Amino acid sequence: MKDYIRSVLDVVGESPFVPLEAHAKKGVLAVEKLAEAMEAYCAGNQAVLEERTIEIDKLEHDADKLKQKIRAGIPSSVKLPVDKKDLLSFLKQQDSIADFAQAAAYWMNLRPCKTLPEEIKNGFLELMGA
C-alpha cells in the first residue's frame, strides 16, 4: 500500500559529499594497486603485473562512474554549502589520480624490463613507498 504521507522530505537533496568520499577511496585503492604492480614489474612477475593492471582498470572505471553520478546529482536547483564550481574542479583533480595510475600501469605492461639497473629499480620502489 502506498504510504498516506504528505511530507517535508523533498527539501533535503542527496548529499554529493558521500559519493565524493567513495570516489576518493577508489583513487587510494588504485594507487595501492599501482604500488603492487610496480613491485611485480621490478621483480619481473608479468602475471601479477597484468592482474594488477586489470584491477586498476576496474577501479578507474568505478571512479568514472562515481564522477558521473556526482556531476548528475547536483542540478541547478540544489544548493550546497560550498561553491558548486569548486566542488566540480576538485572532483576533476581527484579523478585524475585514478587516471594516472591506470596510465602508469599500462606503460609497465608495454615491455617487460629484465635489465633494469638496480638503482633505478630502488628509486621506483621508493617513489611508490613500497
Added chain:
Amino acid sequence: MDLLVIALILAGLYMAWNIGANDLANAMGTSVGTGALSLKQVIIIAGVFEFLGAVFFGERVTSTIAKGIVPIDVIGSIHPDIVAIGMLAAILAAGFWVTLTTFYNLPVSTSHSIVGSVLGFGLITAYNGTIALSDIHWGELTKIVASWFISPALGAVVAYLTFSVIRKLFLHRAKDLPLVERKFISLQLITACYMAFAHGSNDVANAVGPLAAALRVMGVTGLEVPIWVLVMGGLGMVIGMATWGYKVVETIGSKITELTPTRGFSAEFATASVVLLHSYSSLPISTTHTLVGSVIGVGLAGGIAAVDLRVIWRIVSSWIATVPIAALTSALIFVGLEVIFL
C-alpha cells in the same frame, strides 16, 4: 442535536485526524531525525502540547476561518441552515482535496484548502444572490494569502539567523563539537513542545472553524468559540498523531538524518515562532510550508549538505491549484447538499 451538526462534527473530526496524522507528524518528525527524542517521547509531547495549543490559543485563527472570510452573520440572518450546509460543504471539499493530494504525496496545506473551500461557499452564496460579491471580506482574504508567502520566507530568515548565531557563538568556538551537539538535545526537547503548541494553536482552526461558524449562526453557541469545540479538535489531532502520525514521524525521522541537534533546533525554533506569531495575528498558515522554509534557511546558512530548491516550485504550484479547486469543489458540494436539505 440537528443531523447537520452531527455531520459537521464528524467531518471536523475527520479533518482533525488528517491534520494530526500528517501536519503534526511532519512538524515533529525533525525532532526524531536529529536523534534528540525517541518516537514515544515525541508522540507524548506532541499529544500534550498540541492539545494545549489548540484549547488555549486556537480561538483566534478559528474565528478567522469561521467569520473572517465570509460574512456568516449576514447569511445566517437570512437562513441559518445555509451557513450550516455551506460549512459542511466546505469541510467536505477541503477534506476530499487533502485526502486526494496526500495519496499523491503533494505538499498541499490543510489551511489553504479550508480557506479555499470557505471562499467557495462565499462565492456560491454571492452567485445565488444571498449576499453581494463585495460582502466577502476581500481585505482579510488578501491578508491571509499574503501571509502564505510571508510565513515560509520568514521561517527561512529566522532559521538562517538562528543557525548563523549558533554557529558563531558555539560551533566555531567549540573544542568538543559532539559535546555542543549533545547539549542542544535538551534544548530540542523544549522546541518540540513549542512546535506542537504552535501547531495546535494554528491548525485546530482548519478542523473546527467551519463547525464553530455553523454552531454560531444556528444559535447553539454565543459569539465566542466554545471551548468544547476546540477540545474536540485537539483530541481529533492527537488521535490522528497516535493512530497514523507515528508512521509519518518514523519515515521523516529516518530520512532527514542531516539535521543534527543544532540544525534541528534552528529549524524548529524558527517554524514554531513564525507559526505562533501568525496564530496571534489570527492568520491561518501552513506549518509544513513554514518548516520547509526554515529547513531551507538552515541549508542556506551552510547547515545541510544539499538542499533541493525544486521543492519551492512544488509548493507554489500547490498553492495555485489548491484555492480554486477547493473553492469549486466546495461550491459544487454546496449545490448538491442544498437540493437535499433545503
